[in-house]
Amino acid sequence: MNLIAELQWRGMIQDIMPGTEEQLSKEMTTGYIGFDPTADSLHIGSLVPILLLVHLQKAGHKPVALVGGATGMVGDPSGKSEERNLLDEATLNHNLEGVKNQLKKFLDFSPSLPNAAEMVNNYDWFKGITFLQFIRDVGKHITVNYMSAKDSVRKRLEGENGMSFTEFTYQLVQGYDFYWLYVNKNAKLQMGGSDQWGNITTGTELIRRKAGGEAFAFTCPLVTKADGTKFGKTEKGNVWLDPTKTTPYEFYQFWLNSTDADAEKWIKTFTFMGQEEIEALIGQHRTAPDQRLLQKRLAKEITVFVHGTEQYEQIVNTSKGFYGGDPINFINTSDDNVLLGSGIPSSTFTSAWPVDVVTFLAECGSSFFSSKGDARKMIQQGGVSINEIKITDPKTIIDASYLLKEKYILIKKGKNFHLVLAHS
RNA sequence: GGGCAAGUAGCCAAGUGGCCAACGGCAACAGACUGUAAAUCUGUCCUCUUCGGAGUUCGGUGGUUCGAAUCCAUCCUUGCCCA
Structure with a gap:
């Protein structure tokens, strides 16, 4: 051809x-x-x-x-x-x-x-x-x-x-x-x-x-999304190729979360896979869309192209840890490098225990929660969980007993945003 | 230099003296439903809050008024037309 x-x-x-x-x-x-x-x-x-x-x-x-x-x-x-x-x-x-x-x-x-x-x-x-x-x-x-x-x-x-x-x-x-x-x-x-x-x-x-x-x-053609919104933007802004601006983990997740329609189009444009292979994969995906084979492959190909195989493998490992089964267990059993190496959002909490959740979230140094009011609203809407337990009461007190491995806390905002928080 | 028009929250855009933290749409976030989709529905969407409220906004500054995004003056920026 x-x-x-x-x-x-x-x-x-x-x-x-x-x-x-x-x-x-x-x-x-x-x-x-x-x-x-x-x-x-x-x-x-x-x-x-x-x-x-x-x-x-x-x-x-x-x-x-x-x-x-x-x-x-x-x-x-x-x-x-x-x-x-x-x-x-x-x-x-x-x-x-x-x-x-x-x-x-x-x-x-x-x-x-x-x-x-x-x-x-x-x-x-x-x-x-x-x-x-x-x-x-x-x-x-x-x-x-x-x-x-x-x-x-x-x-x-x-x-x-x-x-x-x-x-x-x-x-x-x-x-x-x-x-x-x-x-x-x-x-x-x-x-x-x-x-x-x-x-x-x-x-x-x-x-x-x-x-x-x-x-x-x-x-x-300019790349578009099926729903007409702008391509390449997430809640945090542009998706960059520079790993210090968009971590490889976030980069991978961006592609993994693409819609079926977009993935079918994008896999042709963004990967070097052959026509037959792609068509077979699309067919396979349609029979079992919940497997997300297409998105996984798309995300893999592009991540490898941009960030390399090693990074990709690390990301997949982390992704499995957080989405597959038991994130708590994953944190407990992984060493720091595996846990944070691919760039899952993380930050450090420096204030003293104990504090109420709202203050805790607002001050945990991430962009997930912009203020106390924001954190409180998220809790009221049922969008926050800590160590896999949904927080429903904004008055919940967070202290050292929440720490995993004596230094981490897993914060989840919504379904897709995990934050590993180290305490210093 | 002269004439005319415009500047409203992330974007578009309504409002032209009190009912305005300001209609509506987009984008975004959360919830339900799911497949870490899409579509749909619900909620949130200036800041802070002990959730009762409080504070700061409508290009800037000054004024009129009990009260201004709305009226006046002036300045800045942008566009159109004329020179």
Whole structure:
């Protein structure tokens, strides 16, 4: 199966420029995707573009990951209804480093490969260009009419928020990236999320007019959830790839909790499993949905891809301990490393015993309970249990006798959120 | 520089002198039902609370009034139009 057919089956192609498939089957093609340094870590929304690059490399082509040191300074208007705030330079550089380090893990950069992955920063070629040069060499080739016709621009012109010249220029900046890579790195392909289509075509247009060349592109659909809510968010915010921002345990749980409908879609997009295997698994899942085979496999594949096999095994072990049978027993019989190593939410309680539950929960140093009032409400609604015993009376007194192994207390908020609390 | 419009809780959005901690929707959280799903139903959803209440909010500041998210002045921000 060729790359495009493969990606199509996986639901990873939204728009594709005519001739792209032919180009890819003709020769080893260099393709790139840009990553915006809006934060110091990528989140799972960036996973799809990353996977596109990985697929590209697997198919024998050369992937280039571009980090947007320059574009990050401008701000992409795509998908934004309001003018963006600019990042200061220090933050930007910090973010660039974080993003670069993460991207390194997913692609093969070994120089011996003919199609070794490469990382570039568009600031490197933008820093030497003056404004006048840019408007003469680049701006001259693209009409304002053309730029204004782009969706991202038109929406803002029609909307009530307006748009600054800076953001209006964004597509030219990104377009020039493509042109530069075409000329200097022989890149003939750009990929990205479907919201990037407008920016990408500005690039191919620029290549055609300025270099007389032909370049290609395709985009992937934005990942959505079946219920229409935003993908990649949990009660704690974004799901990050950085294990210090989203622990591997929480990362795994995010995927494990996906709905059946989403899991069927996502397993195609986010894993490298073959078509037959996936279809068999989906069939199996439908006959016994309560086994959650699909979610488990999905969570496994992605967690291994992002955090590695070792972490995954540790997570599964912990998950089984907390969801399978007897969490109390699990805490009692596991050593600290097994218990906390995968990043189950935990914190430390430092005040003196005994205290009433409400104070205890409010001060246990986790984000589960924001205040005494919050803790009390949760108790009144029957959503809190300590050491597997549901707390119904907000006046319950917690003291040292609750400690497991003389240092832990298991707090549960709802069904899914466990907190292991160490007492110091 | 001139004219016009707008700024309400995480987001969208009603309210245009007291009945306003502020309609409604989304998102989120808990409960029931389940499969660590979905859908549905119920509750919560500014902060604190001895659950009786208390405190702080409607871009900022100052004012009018017994009483202001609502009226006035001024400043800030944003959009549209004109120069």
